[in-house]
Amino acid sequence: MNRFNVKQIMLTMALVCNVIVSGQTDEETVRTIYSASLNNGYSYQWLDHLSNAIGGRLSGSENAEKAVQYTKAELEKLGLDKVWLQPVMVPKWVRGDKETGYYFLEDGTKVPVNICALGGSVPTPNEGLRAEVIEVTDFSQLEQLGEDAIKGKIVFYNRPMQADLISTLEAYSGCSSYRYAGAVEAVKYGAVGVITRSLSLRQDDLPHTGSMGYADLPNEKRIPSAAISTNDANALSEVLKTSEDIELHFRQTCQQMDDVLSYNVIGEITGSTYPDEYIVVGGHLDSWDLGDGSHDDGAGVVQSMDVLRLLKLSGIQPKRTIRVVLFMNEENGLRGGREYARVAKEKGENHVFALESDLGGFTPRGFSIQASEQDYQRILEWKSLFKPYLIHYFELGGSGADIGPLKNDTNVLAGLRPDSQRYFDHHHAANDTFDAVNKRELELGAATMTSLIYLVDKYGFNQSSPIKD
Template sequence: MRLVLFLTLLLASTPFFSQSDDEKQIKAIYDKALTDGQAYEWLDYLSNQIGGRLSGSVQAQQAVEYTKGQLDSLGLDRVWLQPVMVPKWVRGLPEFAYMETKPGLTTNMPICALGGSVATPDGGLKANIVEVQGIEDLQKLGKDKIAGKIVFYNRPMDPTLISTFASYSGCVDQRYSGAAEAAKYGALGVIVRSMNLRSDDYPHTGSMSYGDTPVSQRIPAAAISTNGADLLSTTLKLNPNIKFYFKQNCKQYEDVQSYNVIGEIKGSTYPNEVMVVGGHLDSWDLGDGSHDDGAGCVQSMDVLRLLKKTGYKPKRTIRVVLFMNEENGLRGGNKYAEVALSKNENHVFALESDSGGFTPRGFSLDCSDENFDQIQSWKSLFEPYLIHLFVKGFSGADIGPMKNPDIVLAGLVPDSQRYFDHHHAENDTFEHVNKRELELGAASMASLVYLMDKYGIIPASKIKG
């Protein structure tokens, strides 16, 4: 009986080292992030001292210098700048627009130029307007009803989709390709409903492309706020002959040199296996880019700091990469992947944060079923922190170019219900980021990086076909 009691007590006191060690390390990461986090302070400087960081701008270069300096101060094994040529598009003077219901009777409308658009003529552009629900409507109307007019794309984000990113994907084509398609039918310009689920007066910019449209045939493109779009649509139904006027002064310059900002902790056991965590340092120019993607940058920087502060010694090399030019070209992501390939670097894992600094919910994973199952097996470690979502899907734009059969790509998934209220708009500003939510995101990312480093990935060569 005494022997049985002794064995029972012994088993009860013997730790299950793998699980308990992981729990302790992850708790240490969360505790450090929530009591001694650095992300919010870094974001304050990026947002309020530097501001919007459009590729090729002075502010973008200031952000490069600031973040490199902060990484230098962390005592990493190496910090460097990776040169990359980026486009330089300048908005110019603020845009102006109105609708005219009869000669001399006008109502001002909130618009902003889409990134990459050409300017209107010096005196602005004024014409009748034709409303469509998407690019597919152009063919139905035909050139006779479109030529010489301004096309008004008014398909809203679908409010019934709980995933706001799915809703965004369902209508962003009209912003990206709307001008190129409308130009084929003789349109003089396009106005696009902002990608926003909320009714407000903020126009949301974003990238657009003319494709192979000759420069001489490119037409100006602007976004209109959701309230403005609703008013314009209602007025058109009452009076189809109204005219719309807008003026914008944007200009595309020659490419300029910028940089990806990179810092790393060298791996102690497998230094040639590289893990990346990052976000994009550039932003649009209307707000200060706090959610998109200042939050992702400072969270990624804090991942390395949190690992060091909790005393963890990585087996693999862990890099933070702050990519330049995600918003209007993806040059930074492509350059990083190109250089990694040319150096024959072995990247095994990459994690991106580019969905805002809201409360973290989980991760979206682009990987094999075997690696997905391994990550799902860690779910119980995250549940105390209310991280419950582990799904297969999109990871991130900047890490996408690194995709190959032997890499696990992951994206942090925060709650997205408020994200598109701020995305690419004037109100993407620091006061809309919650300190605790931002820190929880950094801790969640650091925890996943820790687990991936400790246990490694399952390479494609070891997966039975």
Template sequence: MKHFFLAISFLIAFVSCNNKKQTSQTSETLDYQKDSTTIKQLFNTALTQGKSYQWLDYLSNEIGGRLSGSPEAQLAVEWGEKLMNDLDFDNVWLQPLMVPHWIRGEKEEAFFTINNQNYNVPICALGGSIATPKNGVTGEVIEVHSLEEAENLGEKLRGKIIFFNRPFDDTLIHTFKAYGGCVDQRGSGARVVGKYGVLGVIVRSMTHSIDDFPHTGAMSYRDIPENEKVPTAAISTKAANLLSEKLKENPTLKFFFKQHCETLPDAPSYNVIGEIKGSEFPNKYITVGGHLDSWDLGDGAHDDGAGIVQSIEVLRLLKLNNIKPKHTIRVVLFMNEENGLRGGKKYAEEAKKNNEIHVAALESDSGGFTPRGFTFDANSKNIDLFMSWKPLFAPYGLHDIVKGHGGADIGPLKSETISLFGYRPDSQRYFDYHHASTDTFDKVNKRELELGAASMASLVYLIDTYLN
């Protein structure tokens, strides 16, 4: 038994020395016992007294989809402002900005015809697309699998409907990489082929799932001439597979689709901001946030209602545990991430104009699933510090602490001094719901959501303790 206690004492001493070595470039030495106790308290509070699930219920089911410029987006702004005032944050305010205002209009229609038989298929207009003519468009289909393949066909595309049908790579474990490998056809497909006089563009939905739920998302014409802009829609993966199969048998089949979307003048909106003032460095900021807007097909529960309520919960958990931060901790509910990124750009613009010093920023925009870790985008001197936190996160399943992208909304803050973090939950189910009508509150697990809020609060606590 004596030897056992000697071994334990040696292990504790080794961990302590190792932690001191790993954090030698910081102003403080990692206090493993104190930090692990605080993190445990944050998790206990989130799991027994959490409010994030209750808030998400209201945001999703009482307000619903929150497309920029919509009445629902404005209701969400008012909800966020009131909630943070009710939580008694030190300061709460609205940051005005102008946002794109695109509307879907009546439900889309589509079918293809073979030997006078119609096959109805689910589609949805992509955000930013123009409408079809009043009576829709009908034409033969050319299937392609990349922007390059479409470009190479050139004039052969004229008068046709172009069908971009590159699927996710199912061998990629990190599903965001699969998304990144396909999303260019959604964002740029119409712009690339518009100059060839095509009738329209149909794009395979961005998901691993084979189902009948089309996934919307942003597309862009950029600065091409008006006469090159063509209507663009997403088609469900199940329908995409059927269309591809039938094209092989009937290359001259006719495809029809009709949509009624419209881009209105930019509309006024807001970022919603709340903060707890720092006790030592009130003019240095740690920002945590997600995006308040969502697409209109579902209620935006995972994308990004989860990130919104988790970010607000971070500040509430700190207050509830009597943690008085050294830096000012600021939560930002960004507007217009989905189809413009105006909120993230506006926040960074105002921060620069006001000479604000941002030490770090954390974004949650990957759904409300089981926590897996964090990515960080920072200068090299802080890497050892961040990696030294891994033993503190390990008991909570947060093993993936790696260099990577912080987030779209906090990206405009990037500089040589700020550290950007992205909260990373398990991604395997995210693209089942992303931008689809299936992104609804019932798909969110209460415990997973609360674990994510506690994970984020723990990271913010460590950032506040060890970064100056």
């Protein structure tokens, strides 16, 4: 039997599950969901195809289009009530040739470095860019040094993620502005290029890409921006401690093209009691192009797809409409999330809850929740149901970039929070690949998401319609 024959297995299992789920307690239903995911999950094999048969899915690319068509077809196999594509115009940035870089020691020795262009950057001249390097750790140092010290040079932002912060997300947020806004700030003082330390706690030779922007800078003032690996950043910094006149050469041929048409992929199970109240679960279908995007965010995509499959497999008929949304263009524009929210508002759709997975396929620890105190307390009432699965993190906080535009004064948003200690080892780098994902951890995440969706649908929140059993 073909291992991708979803429908046949699903129908067989559903016959068994439908007999028992109606009389189950919440504890028993959650156990049914976890058993279904761990014994008969499909997230891992869907991810296998996304990662290995398609690969990196940069917005506007051929691979992104292949991913749209593949996930739509797989959702259609699940027997959902509706599956469709939502058009959205997205930016198209092309990396071009593999980037090269090296610096020159005082004796003329050429030392190669591992770099990659930041997403959205302009190219260097065709022969590359060569200039003296000046190292800073923050924007205030640029101001202190001034134009006399910076003009005509390449600014090297050497800002490590703070290792003693247990929350790696907090460590990341403390550095990400140097990647995104580094060029804009450096241009103010006459810099001709920017090299940014990769945002990773791991010491290795892999540069990590990511989005950067030029704000309202005219095209003629935009300077090329690249990331340098952590090992090479450390080495270059050591050299600069004793030699001030170090020159760096790097070359990149990236291009920003015209926007192109792409799609959010959407599937839904219509609610039996309150079909006009929407619960969304999703991740982003696009990824960066250095690896295959397995953790960021192939994992979130396939987990979200499996939520709807696991609900059906476990014999659960949702009372509210459950939608899976695979958002396009989170990485370099957030166009998919914004378009979905715009259309929802235009149609007057009442989105009572949204859950996003966008922190990799690692072991789930719990949820970060955007909610009123009253709705947050409702979620805490369910915490004991997750205890047997070692899910203990239920905290007020952020949710997810794609679902963020849906937030209003009454609804609830949440983000799956896996163990994040290894996430930034892979984030936006060439080692974000399928072999870095553990099947069991991925399936535990899918079950955790499904269980929360089940409970939200069953009990609702303060703003939801009361369920009449």
